Amino acid sequence: MSNYYQKEIETASRETILAIQNEKIVRQVRYVYEHVPYYKKLMDEKGVSPGDIHSVDDIRLLPFLSKADLRDAYPYGLLGTDLRNCVRIHSTSGTTGKRVVAFYTQKDIDMWEECCARAIVAAGGSEEDVVQVCYGYGLFTGGSGLHGGSHKVGCLTLPMSSGNTDRQIQFMMDLNATILCCTPSYAAYIGEVLAEKGYRPEDNRLKAGIFGAEPWTEEMRRSIETSLGIKAYDIYGLTEISGPGVAFECEAQSGMHINEDHFYVEVIDPDTGEVLPEGSKGELVFTTLDKEGFPLLRYRTRDICVLSREKCSCGRTHVKMRKPMGRSDDMLIIRGVNVFPSQIETVLLNEGYAPNYRIEVDRVGNNDTLDVYVELNPDQFSDKISDIQAREKRLEGAMRAMLGIGPKMHLVAPRTITRSEGKAVRVIDRRKLHD
């Protein structure tokens, strides 16, 4: 028997949802045109005005927004309201040094937290539950999102953030956590540590997990479900659109329902920008329907996906998206953190190295590893080992400051990084992330 956080809208008819979307899009487009000069300019250049948008069918007339636009608009270029109306920012990686800053009014926060609440209830949560939030808190939206959703549902919220696994387990067992929210690789790791400490799956009180922020396979889901003794649910989101909760899995565990009353989704051909028919594989594009602080129209996520309107046994009528199957850009997700190779290149160039480098990503146990090999310039060579090691350490520090995680840096001899004739292949990812 399904539980819903907001039953009426989650199980509303297609006609009702469409009517809501059509009403909201007209208002959101006018709002953006009047409040966001950056996007107004894009619309004017394309010859589209708010008067041209009568329904969601007209969204295809609007210009796209990309990560590059968000980077160029840093920090206030896409702000949709006066700063005095904003109560928070969250931030995510840009493609180089400039980060993306998203602004939230209280209404934006409430809407976002409601989406997360829907996810928690879909995973079986109620005010009787104890929700352990091990996503990072702070600029990252993971912690705050699930935290807010948990509050809205009325669960007892454990604001653990990530790390300190001994303490996570201590609280999990002593405070009887019933729902775990973290990245899938951290969930797998917690499972291992529990076993090492002698706990069996039936010893914990967990019944469900809500895992996202990185890609994970069905195989990994089954493995986590077995090791923790839970049902594992997928969740999807991005800071630019709000955070986690843009889409969430229900008990059918066969795709995530996108909150269509708040986010309009299109699937496009990443090369041509053409909108593809339903059921096609392509790049997900989201249009916010009722955001105030940071409203985005036709934002290209770079996530490749398939949508399905097949009837879902849970009773929810919102369209489902399968797990993202890859990216149309070169972004990597490492330990839940978005990393762009171009950020790594920026650091190397700033530190005086030539862009002769190789990035290797792998998974050891349940931990993603990141190694960067870069050629030492002759004028950087020293006869002292400690000098060279100090260089590696300095690079690691600069990388950590830029990326939020620290790769292992390796200095190598010149001409050992293969030069390529065409497009340089700089990234080797050995992980199997997609089914």
Added chain:
Amino acid sequence: MAITQLSVFLDNRPGQLAAAVRLISQAGVNIRALSLADTKDFGLLRLIVDDVPRAKSVLSEHSIVLETPVVAARMDDVSGALDRILRLLEATQINVEYMYAFTGAAAGSAYVVLRVDDAEAAEAALHGGGVSLLSDEEMDEIV
């Protein structure tokens, strides 16, 4: 006086060391002394050779090469000789970065190559203690 040592950066991969040594021997250069310092990722090969310019030229094709001035001292091949040299340096608080030592073919002689943080002070201290230092030419002549 200092002698010239060549320092070569080597990736810590099979064949790197052999390739460097092969290049030198194919160029007809003779290695008089060497040491190899290793870390997990790379090695530093330090060489005293009988033809610095030629060795540097061929090694530069393989990797990065640096000329480093080091101090070479002669000592008697007896117990306590190295100890004496190090005490002379310690007395003037000269720091030894690294060193490597070898015996001479002629009975009774041994040599030590030192990288110190202050070469001039080291030379003065060792000279003052009656230790003979070698020049590049004298290194070549060791048998």
